[in-house]
Amino acid sequence: MSDHRSWVETYRKVESGLSDLEALCELATLDSGGFSESELDEEHRRFLHEFENLEMRAMLTGRDDARNAIIHIHPGAGGTESNDWAEMLMRMYMRWFETRGWKTDILDLESAEEAGIRGVIIEVIGEYAYGFCKAELGVHRLVRISPFDSNARRHTSFASVFVYPEVDDVPEIEIKPDDLKIDTYRASGAGGQHVNRTESAIR
Template structure:
């Protein structure tokens, strides 16, 4: 046990050292003091957008500084517990201390990975688009399941989720939908989820209970703020209006308030129907288009800086990143990292952090993994 304890302690100390250097604790502490002082200004909220950004930065710094301090305290407590238990020959307490070190080591690795989310748009909110693939009702239902999975993941992280657009399937599920996930580092965590997702299951829509394979695509791109200038010529765009679709009833807008914008040079299409006002939907759609064009520019920069980023731009129909198998066995496998879960129900209920962490770690290290596909 002692050898394992020493290895864990050393690993946690290394994580703490990396976190302290990345955060620059002295500078972060000074900056937090400045933000605390500004937050007490009674006129702060006269500019709500500025105030929200200030409070978000303040919350982020508080979280990082407090989590680092907690890891250091918990490390000291757990190491002391192991030493005392060993000296007294209390194996049960020693095992308890080592369990605490294991948990702390995992937390240190997670925080270390999160601290490395330093891409240009990683801290931003994020759009999540889901589109059903070929396969009719099956794929529409799968797209609905994926949308719920990302919404549940966001809820687990205390992120806010807003529905921007949804097009219902002919019989069940959705043909497409867009949500915005709001929270610090939302885009940084989600960005590796772009790609084609495959589902294998016994179809609930097949009276013969046959096994079906369904596909749906996910596209992730960051919400951009006003500080990022993206020039879009209106002459390069086609703007269409249509009636919002939905489940029916009093909440469905009977006027053509929904807006779809097609950027002709790139073929990018965005749509919004979340508001009853066409004016508001049009403004949101323009923001979404700017975000998509910004993400396209980020991809070009990343591809030039790092050859490994080519995998990010090579996302197309048939370029699947993950398989979810419900029959004849239970497994979710990421085809890029090799990470596997034997509990698809948990994954579909939002337990995505291990998959995201594995993808981010692979990007940061530049590693590639050859993984055999699942049936």
């Protein structure tokens, strides 16, 4: 129900924005002087933002697209270079989340010794957060003149981004003892006479 309400609200914003934009364009045609070009530009940008948001949501039809997201950023091989690149990605994503009006919670953050981070896990709370973020999954590469290299050489850095949908509480699964089959047998390999006399291996 809340998802349907959100769709209606977004559609009404687009509809209202289009109406306002049409009114401003009409004033521009009449050249009545009752508006400014900056006002028209601002209204146009606002309308495009709402329209693109609606268009994007229409494409997010996956089962988990409407859920919150869990983002895990991990630097690749490369030491300080990759650690710094991972932190740059984290800051970039955090700014993007903020512009979309999403809330964030850093669940885990490990800073590196010299610069950057060794890893971070971020919970992203917002409508269609997973749907918008899932395309970020993969290995991200940065090529630059290293600020950490005294010889100013070019370095390539890598960082992995993992994106998961936030799931509801998983019910506790009860395994009955009758459903288990436990076999004991004599282990092979090193161990002397002890492994030959006792059934110390379990499967």
